[in-house]
Amino acid sequence: MTTFTAFTTLAGKAQAEGLGEAMERLDPEPYGVGVFELEDDSGLWEVGGYFTEAPDEAGLAVLAAAFGAKPFAVSELPETDWVAKVKRELAPVQAGRFFLYGSHDADKVPEGVEPLLIEAAMAFGTGHHGTTLGCLRALDRLATEGFSTDRTADIGCGTAVLAMAAARIWPGVPVASDIDPVAVDVAEANLAANDMAGTVTCLEATGFDHPRIAEGAPYGLIFANILKGPLVDLAPDLSAHLAPGGHAILSGILNEQADEVKAAYGAQGCALHFEEVIGDWTTLTLTKTA
Missing domain, CATH: 3.40.50.150 (Vaccinia Virus protein VP39)
Incomplete structure (x- = not known):
């Protein structure tokens, strides 16, 4: 299933939370909204929405202007089997005596280690x-x-x-x-x-x-x-x-x-x-x- 994201940044926790709440009233509505403070000491907050249909970009523009946010960056994400992708890309990891692996790499566990199975779905x-x-x-x-x-x-x-x-x-x-x-x-x-x-x-x-x-x-x-x-x-x-x-x-x-x-x-x-x-x-x- 193709999905869509819409992200913006703005200053201030209260403004960011208000924008996040306003996004939930969009039509089509997002299936999820996230509000996070950026960890770069800039004081900026990121607000993002996730959609199963193309979002109303005009509505997003109005909200961005109303809350003093940057224009939303809207992206279309192709259908992806994320767990399969993670399994392909996450190779086993050795940290000293500890060997972390997914079940798809069970045949790669070497002798003499402390193996820990952590599935790719729990990335x-x-x-x-x-x-x-x-x-x-x-x-x-x-x-x-x-x-x-x-x-x-x-x-x-x-x-x-x-x-x-x-x-x-x-x-x-x-x-x-x-x-x-x-x-x-x-x-x-x-x-x-x-x-x-x-x-x-x-x-x-x-x-x-x-x-x-x-x-x-x-x-x-x-x-x-x-x-x-x-x-x-x-x-x-x-x-x-x-x-x-x-x-x-x-x-x-x-x-x-x-x-x-x-x-x-x-x-x-x-x-x-x-x-x-x-x-x-x-x-x-x-x-x-x-």
Whole structure:
């Protein structure tokens, strides 16, 4: 089925949200509207609509003018089997001892690795993104250094691949939480696909706001692969839930944002242990020293 997109940018959260709401009243109506702040510190917001029919470009032009937005860029997308496309283009990934693959590459799993099956339909968290890859490498690095813990938390877990990786090499049952209930369902499905049901506790939670997370503290290792803003906001809570001498692996950080994140956690008694840059993204491994 051919689909259409219409995107624009404008300044201000309130204006962007108002434009998004107005787009929902278009005829033909979009089957989805997204409103997101751009992560480039420009202060701009992106508003996009997705349509199964060609959108009313005159109506879009009126809305853009009314809300002070740039003219909408309208695109027609050809019919594509996206899962098949992803399967073709996502090759297996090795991050230290961990080997991430889709079922279509099951015959490529080498000997002597910790294999993790992550299906292409669940694309974020397959290990191809620099943030997930950086976290897996950081985990492998800690294990190679001789570190181990039976208390691990994965905050903002997505596919829960990080918690699963920790469960493969260390004792204990990691906690994996996400604000999105769909992500929690995906995490459970990934555990089942890897014959790991019950080895990770999956929870719906905002940050550390869940009694099961509090019960497990203090943690020897906490993953938080989210974004700079939430990471900075979480610094006091994350540090409070981390055991002295424990580590935090943080990512979702653009390279130019790393110093701000390090400063926020340094103020909470967490010192830099290792820093890795992969493309545009930085992964920080911190140690709680106080």
